[in-house]
Amino acid sequence: MAQQLLNAIFIGSIYALFAVGYTLVFGILDVLNLAHSAVFMLGAVITYSLVVIHAQPFFVAAAGGILASAALGLVVEYAALRPLRRRQAPQISALISTIGLALVFVSIVEQSKPGSPLAWLWRDGANSVRFPADRVPNATYHVAGLTLEASKLAILVVSILLMLSLGYVMRYTQVGRALRAVAENPRAARLLGIQVDRIFALTLALSSALGGLAGILFGVALSDVSPYIGRDQVELKGLAVIVLGGMGSIPGAVLGGYALGLIEAIAFIRFGSNVEAGVAFLALFLMLVVRPQGLFGARLRERL
Amino acid sequence: MDFFLQLFSDPVGFYQSHELLIAQIGINSLLAISIFVTLFSGQLTLANVGFMAVGAYTTVILSLHASTPLVFNIALGALLAGALGVVVGLPVLRLRGVFLAIATLGFGEALRFGVILNLPITGQGQGLKNPDADPLGGVVPILVALALVAYLVWRLGSSKLGQAWAAIREDELAASSQGINVPLYKMSAFVVGALIAGLAGGLESHINFFVDPTEYGTTRAIQVLTFAVVGGISNVLGPILGATILTSLPEVVRQAQDYRDVINGVILILIIVFRPQGVLGGGGLALIRPRWWPRQWTLTRARTPADA
Numbered sequence: 272m273a274q275q276l277l278n279a280i281f282i283g284s285i286y287a288l289f290a291v292g293y294t295l296v297f298g299i300l301d302v303l304n305l306a307h308s309a310v311f312m313l314g315a316v317i318t319y320s321l322v323v324i325h326a327q328p329f330f331v332a333a334a335g336g337i338l339a340s341a342a343l344g345l346v347v348e349y350a351a352l353r354p355l356r357r358r359q360a361p362q363i364s365a366l367i368s369t370i371g372l373a374l375v376f377v378s379i380v381e382q383s384k385p386g387s388p389l390a391w392l393w394r395d396g397a398n399s400v401r402f403p404a405d406r407v408p409n410a411t412y413h414v415a416g417l418t419l420e421a422s423k424l425a426i427l428v429v430s431i432l433l434m435l436s437l438g439y440v441m442r443y444t445q446v447g448r449a450l451r452a453v454a455e456n457p458r459a460a461r462l463l464g465i466q467v468d469r470i471f472a473l474t475l476a477l478s479s480a481l482g483g484l485a486g487i488l489f490g491v492a493l494s495d496v497s498p499y500i501g502r503d504q505v506e507l508k509g510l511a512v513i514v515l516g517g518m519g520s521i522p523g524a525v526l527g528g529y530a531l532g533l534i535e536a537i538a539f540i541r542f543g544s545n546v547e548a549g550v551a552f553l554a555l556f557l558m559l560v561v562r563p564q565g566l567f568g569a570r571l572r573e574r575l
Numbered sequence: 576m577d578f579f580l581q582l583f584s585d586p587v588g589f590y591q592s593h594e595l596l597i598a599q600i601g602i603n604s605l606l607a608i609s610i611f612v613t614l615f616s617g618q619l620t621l622a623n624v625g626f627m628a629v630g631a632y633t634t635v636i637l638s639l640h641a642s643t644p645l646v647f648n649i650a651l652g653a654l655l656a657g658a659l660g661v662v663v664g665l666p667v668l669r670l671r672g673v674f675l676a677i678a679t680l681g682f683g684e685a686l687r688f689g690v691i692l693n694l695p696i697t698g699q700g701q702g703l704k705n706p707d708a709d710p711l712g713g714v715v716p717i718l719v720a721l722a723l724v725a726y727l728v729w730r731l732g733s734s735k736l737g738q739a740w741a742a743i744r745e746d747e748l749a750a751s752s753q754g755i756n757v758p759l760y761k762m763s764a765f766v767v768g769a770l771i772a773g774l775a776g777g778l779e780s781h782i783n784f785f786v787d788p789t790e791y792g793t794t795r796a797i798q799v800l801t802f803a804v805v806g807g808i809s810n811v812l813g814p815i816l817g818a819t820i821l822t823s824l825p826e827v828v829r830q831a832q833d834y835r836d837v838i839n840g841v842i843l844i845l846i847i848v849f850r851p852q853g854v855l856g857g858g859g860l861a862l863i864r865p866r867w868w869p870r871q872w873t874l875t876r877a878r879t880p881a882d883a
Binding site: 303350351355367368371373375377379381382506507510514545549553559560 | 619666667670672673674676677678680681682684685687688689692693699700793794797800801804833834835836837839840841842843844847848851
């Protein structure tokens with residue numbers, strides 16, 4: 272029981288980290304970036320290939336994975352979002368174009384096999400692999416009958432630190448003020464001399480770096496790296512998290528992440544694994560029906 | 576190239592050697608029409624695959640446990656999907672834009688994980704074997720159903736109902752101020768979409784030996800949306816064209832079979848960026864206008880799926 276709750280907190284941290292990136296883009300650009308889960312996956316895949324194929328130390332590889340994720344965020348911005356903004360396309364257009372980009376990312380990885388042009392990126396096709404145990408530091412501690420793995424503790428610490436510093440940046444720095452100004456009203460922000468397009472690109476890079484980091488942590492802690500970890504494991508759950516917390520709200524996404532981890536743990540204990548897999552969607556559906564602004568959402572009228 | 580050569584030189588032989596592909600195009604066209612109906616009324620809903628699962632499971636469960644005729648089974652499946660559409664639509668259709676899209680996506684997955692994988696009668700994760708499957712005999716019924724549905728939806732488009740849907744899509748507030756009962760018409764579009772998706776599910780279960788719960792996930796829901804977006808939603812031929820192009824693409828370009836999703840994704844991005852009105856649908860390209868292209872032919876305000 273206590274072990275289950277502990278796991279709920281770990282998986283909740285990953286959900287939260289992933290969802291913060293999701294919600295950041297929604298809050299500032301007002302679009303839903305469905306390629307976020309593909310970036311999450313690529314963060315893990317790139318780190319894995321740096322460790323296993325290119326024989327880099329884990330922390331170097333992780334840094335590479337995060338940087339690559341940030342770059343992929345820029346790809347999302349320039350390929351899928353900026354052209355639509357130039358045309359002043361409706362909000363849903365961006366949903367569709369990022370779905371297209373996610374399809375491309377996932378299937379490129381899925382088709383990478385030894386001998387294919389992308390064998391330097393990924394060699395295992397559609398299979399799931401795990402980080403080699405001797406290359407990734409992951410000590411196991413036993414405290415009071417509970418099993419604690421270093422990777423999971425690291426997840427907790429890293430995500431809480433990151434989310435606190437994100438909160439600090441958003442609230443007290445010039446960049447954070449610019450971000451919030453753009454979120455509030457892009458046109459007014461532009462009139463005040465903020466380079467809105469640059470802020471949008473920064474948002475995507477930041478959000479994708481967080482998403483990629485969440486992917487790396489997921490891959491290490493759950494020993495699962497495959498082309499589908501983003502699409503199947505966190506995409507819709509991330510949506511459930513930001514709906515629970517209120518779309519666009521960063522503290523909401525954090526609390527929503529932990530709430531979902533907890534809900535899933537309870538569902539697993541009471542009803543078993545099938546229900547655990549579905550409870551996120553049930554929560555998503557019910558939340559939207561009962562309280563679409565989420566627990567912490569504001570600006571309900573215009574967003575609906 | 577052989578594909579097109581045979582299509583034009585030997586249509587009968589083409590039909591015989593590609594019956595399964597044609598059946599799949601028919602099913603996908605029906606699904607694309609079902610999402611077209613809701614898009615036409617200005618709503619992006621992604622619950623179609625869930626309704627399709629209802630149709631498929633109802634049909635197969637009935638043919639396993641009851642000795643009712645197939646037509647009855649498929650019809651009942653479609654009707655149940657429609658009825659579920661009313662139940663789901665009541666709370667969900669108050670939402671708009673991305674919220675509606677997410678809620679309907681959540682409904683589909685909740686149905687799959689919460690209900691289908693937990694009921695003994697649906698075979699849970701194992702799926703159901705269909706003893707009466709008839710892969711080749713199912714083609715003609717599918718094409719007949721497609722023709723019928725396409726005709727009905729085309730006629731609906733110009734009827735009072737279709738006019739009301741179009742009015743809601745263009746401006747919901749203006750529509751309601753003209754005395755259009757917006758919730759009622761939105762619901763009717765949603766339910767018609769659910770009926771068509773349920774029908775497609777029932778028909779598809781008849782040509783497959785197996786009903787597999789993994790078939791009815793988000794991936795498929797997004798695929799269906801792709802059909803409608805690529806084809807365009809100016810009229811009912813758009814989604815059919817989109818489904819036909821994207822379903823037959825891997826057959827046409829054999830080498831590209833592995834990279835099908837890469838191609839699908841790139842097509843989707845290019846269409847939504849440069850031709851948001853779809854392949855069918857008037858006007859030129861967005862964002863690009865060659866010097867010799869008359870200005871009045873460029874896209875200013877086309878009817879796009881994204882107007883939801």
